[in-house]
Amino acid sequence: MTHPRPGSRIATGLLVLAGLLALPACDDDAEQELVENVEVNGVEPEELIEELEGVDLSGLGGAERRLFIRQVNDLLSPCGDPVSVARCIDEGRECADCVHAASYVKRLVGEGFERHEIRELYRLRFDPETVAEIPDADSPVRGTPMGAAVTLVEFSDFECPFCGRAHPVLERIVREFDGQVRMVFKQYPLSMHEYADDASRATIAAGNQGKFWEMHDTLFEHQTALTPSDIEGYAEELGLDMERFRADMEAEATQAIIDRDRALGQELGVNSTPTIFVNGRKFEEPLENLGQYITEELARQ
Secondary structure, eight states, X not given: OOOOOTTSOOEEOSSOOTTSOOOOOEEOOOOOOEETTEETTOOOGGXXXXXXXXXXXXXXXXXXHHHHXXXXXXXXXXXXXXXXXXXXXXXXXXXXXXXXXXHHXXXXXXXXXXXXXXXXXXXXXXXXXXXXXXXXXXXXXXXXXXXXXXXXXXXXXXXXXXXXXXXXXXXXXXXXXXXTEEEEEEEOOOTXXXXXXXXXXXXXXXXXXTOHHHHHHHHXXXXXXXXXXXXXXXXXXXXXXXXXXXXXXXXXXXXXXXHHHHHHHHHTTOOSBSEEEETTEEEOSOGGXXXXXXXXXXXXX
């Protein structure tokens, strides 16, 4: 499956790892290494650590348990030590994240992910090279504006049907984790969508009058009606100053915001919408897992 970039040929998928089970989206083998007495991708059965304090394996079947044990004996500690997750826990090393990492692997195994999928999702979540600093000072924020333990950043397109499906899920997440989660919105209109750019402009123009989220919600609730006349009608319904709204729709500053967000997304590897980051890490699991993922993040705090 290919993923779209603005101005390129697009296919469908949502937040998809290449070949992974993932969320649908609008689209514009690791080398062998040695880890302190554990040969990654070549661990001898007698070397495997099978009992891990703090990790309950009672819910796993026989085959799942074997896959879990193999994985935690292969995967590197999330704290940077040259040991496996299993050895990190077994030796009681000062890395609180090792138990969280093992519990994450257990969940993925229990949900039926394949070995290569688990390894990639683990890399995205725990590898120090896969976390990004995402500037959000000038972006719209929903939820707790300051001090939230978890920050979601969504790159989205108002005409993308998969973004439309994600919209109520993200709203629910912000409500359910009130005080703990903040959601940051980034504009990422795809060239394949005729009205996406105008819709982005409309939210920015409405935001200049303090009604970004009202316009945001209205557009997602009326995704099949995003013509210029439709958008003007929504602006009137929101009670906006229409002269100012029209001027802001056409302003260079408005386009500059879209260009800035798009450039940031491209720098971060965004190639489809919606793309979601959780505390700077790209979320590539199915969208229905987002609540559990956030719960796990909060447990790490």
